[in-house]
Amino acid sequence: MAESASSRVHFWLLVGLSFLLGAVSHTTATGDDLLDSKIVALYMNVSGEVKFHCGGAIISPHHVLTAAHCVTGWHSDRFTVVAGAHDLSLPETTQVSIGVAEVTVSELFYWEPDSAIPVNDIALLRLASPLSFGEGVDAVHMPDQDQDPAVAEHCVVSGWGALEEGGPVTSVLHAVDVPVIDQLYCENSYPYLIAPTMMCAGYPTGHHDACAGDSGGPMVCGELLQGIVSWGSGCAEPLKFGVYTRVAFFRDWVEKHNYIPV
Numbered sequence: 001m002a003e004s005a006s007s008r009v010h011f012w013l014l015v016g017l018s019f020l021l022g023a024v025s026h027t028t029a030t031g032d033d034l035l036d037s038k039i040v041a042l043y044m045n046v047s048g049e050v051k052f053h054c055g056g057a058i059i060s061p062h063h064v065l066t067a068a069h070c071v072t073g074w075h076s077d078r079f080t081v082v083a084g085a086h087d088l089s090l091p092e093t094t095q096v097s098i099g100v101a102e103v104t105v106s107e108l109f110y111w112e113p114d115s116a117i118p119v120n121d122i123a124l125l126r127l128a129s130p131l132s133f134g135e136g137v138d139a140v141h142m143p144d145q146d147q148d149p150a151v152a153e154h155c156v157v158s159g160w161g162a163l164e165e166g167g168p169v170t171s172v173l174h175a176v177d178v179p180v181i182d183q184l185y186c187e188n189s190y191p192y193l194i195a196p197t198m199m200c201a202g203y204p205t206g207h208h209d210a211c212a213g214d215s216g217g218p219m220v221c222g223e224l225l226q227g228i229v230s231w232g233s234g235c236a237e238p239l240k241f242g243v244y245t246r247v248a249f250f251r252d253w254v255e256k257h258n259y260i261p262v
């Protein structure tokens with residue numbers, strides 16, 4: 001989450017391998033325990049060092065949804081999910097770490113050749129052992145196939161991403177409230193880059209957005225997981241909305257991979 005600062009145009013996911021899209025807020029901790037319980041922090045082991053990498057959303061005791069760009073090309077044994085967390089530097093009693101048994105990247109995922117933007121940016125993680133739901137750990141509901149959110153509907157995006165463009169990721173979970181943007185307006189703000197499986201959310205004036213490190217995290221509209229943080233240009237810049245993978249497009253795909261709705 002971040003507040004707008006510079007006008008440099010950087011796609012979040014080009015900032016660094018582990019820092020992809022981001023979100024912005026006025027450093028408000030969510031205080032929303034329900035939301036905290038449905039997000040995971042995805043850690044990655046790179047050269048023996050285990051580091052915070054991305055966010056993800058719990059959709060069943062066995063499954064987490066994240067962005068394809070967070071996991072593509074890597075073996076599942078690189079990843080660990082941490083559920084029930086709020087402040088990653090101060091483990092709560094609710095916090096659990098679980099390995100990832102299998103990474104399934106959407107067959108439709110690719111990097112757009114000219115812009116290196118991730119298209120159909122979604123991946124399903126099967127956990128090595130099931131999560132126990134209860135205090136601090138729960139699943140978010142999936143929309144039905146093609147049950148997209150309405151334009152202007154307010155959604156909550158959460159993550160441990162940077163609070164400003166170019167800033168470090170944070171240890172405390174943040175959340176930002178953003179409205180869904182009309183698809184044509186979205187396409188106009190990123191000419192030729194918006195696929196039908198993407199959607200924009202945010203404010204024309206910027207200020208509230210995802211940011212580096214928020215990639216893979218949930219965008220929840222009402223009770224439904226409607227988006228996955230995917231990419232953006234800078235963080236919280238005017239007319240450069242956050243771009244999210246449309247989860248409703250992939251509902252049937254998720255179900256084909258043994259997801260059982262909760």
Ligand SMILES: *[C@@H]1O[C@H](CO)[C@@H](O)[C@H](O)[C@H]1NC(C)=O
Pocket residue numbers: 045046047048049050
């Ligand atoms: C990280 O991966 C290496 C192999 O690449 C392994 O030897 C090491 O035990 C792993 N570290 C952790 C903390 O999982």
